Amino acid sequence: MTGRALSSDWLKIRxxxxxxxxxxxxxxxxxxQALNFGLRLDYLKEQYGNHLWEGLLDNVVVFVPLALMLGATILSSMIANVEHEQGSWKQLLAMPITRPAVYLAKFLLACVLLIISCLLLTAGTxxxxxxxxxxAGEIPWTHAIKLGLLxxxxxxxxLSLELWLTMVSKNQALPVTLGIxxxxxxxxALSISPYFPLAWAQMAxxxxxxxxxxxxxxxxxxxxMLLGMVHFSRKDVA
Structure with missing residues (x-):
């Protein structure tokens, strides 16, 4: 059932x-980073020595948590808006697909899209x-693949919080503002504590x-995600 909903969502995002x-x-x-390394290549080669790949990855990953959280916010809003803008929630939920399956499909869709984006970042780096x-013989493949995924x-x-809020709210201003x-x-977040939830993306x-x-x-x-699923299953969605 979730697979059917997910297949439908893939078509809807076109x-x-x-x-x-x-x-x-x-x-x-x-x-x-192309601009960064292009302008300072000689200096960065001296700084990183024989660890140029590691230096490049470290320079890229500094911005990854911010990009992921902003991306999760905007992506969640865009996925939810496919239904909000068309006013198709009631029609969708009247189909023989359970509400948890609908919710899970959209969560999986967001996760898959972000994973694709992370792998594209690895390829680009x-x-x-x-x-x-x-x-080319020194490419740290394991670290490169982990660049966005961890x-x-x-x-x-x-992502789970933003999807929850955007799914149950037709007005996207509050969820998007909160995500930003x-x-x-x-x-x-690291200045607060490494165990502060917003620091986990960096600490990973x-x-x-x-x-x-x-x-x-x-x-x-x-x-x-499960809390959001329960709330969505019990809430009247217009």
Whole structure:
């Protein structure tokens, strides 16, 4: 049942600008580092020595948590707005598909789109390194693949919360504003505590025990998703 709902959602996002958003973040972050390394390549080569790939990844990942939280906010709003703008909630929920299946399908859709965006960032970062003349034989594939995926796991509570709020509210101003505030707060969350939820996306990369924060993010994200699912199942959605 969830599979049917997910297949339907894939069709609905065509022509809605969602794919543009999926590609925008990785292209933007890659372009930013292309400018950074292009202008300061000699200096950065001296600074990082034989660890150029690691230096590139560290420069990219600084902006990944912010991009993920903003992306989760906007993506959630755009996915929910497919139904809000068309006024098709009642029609959708009258079909032989349960409300939890509808909600879960949209959550999975958001997760898959963000995973695709993270993998595109990995591809763009590796491509940039090769264009800059970094040694292809020294590509840290494991770290490159984790570049967006580990912070995404840490940011999952924000995605779950934003999807919940945008799904149950026709007015998207409050959820989007809240998401922007959370994303900005996330930039300074480490100064509060590494265990502060908004810091988990950063800690999932920089911590010597990243999977502690991955686990916290996934656990809290799934819990918030389930709470949102229960609320959505009981709420009248116009």
């Amino acid at each position: 022509g809605k600008g969602i794919w543009f958003l999926v590609f925008l973040a990785p292209i933007g972050l890659t372009a930013m 590796i491509g940039l390194g090769l264009l800059l003349g970094f040694d 912070p995404l796991a840490g940011a999952l509570p924000v 505030v959370l994303a900005v707060m996330g930039m300074f 990369w920089i911590s010597p025990k990243p999977f502690v924060y991955v686990g916290l993010g996934v656990g809290a994200g799934l819990l918030i």
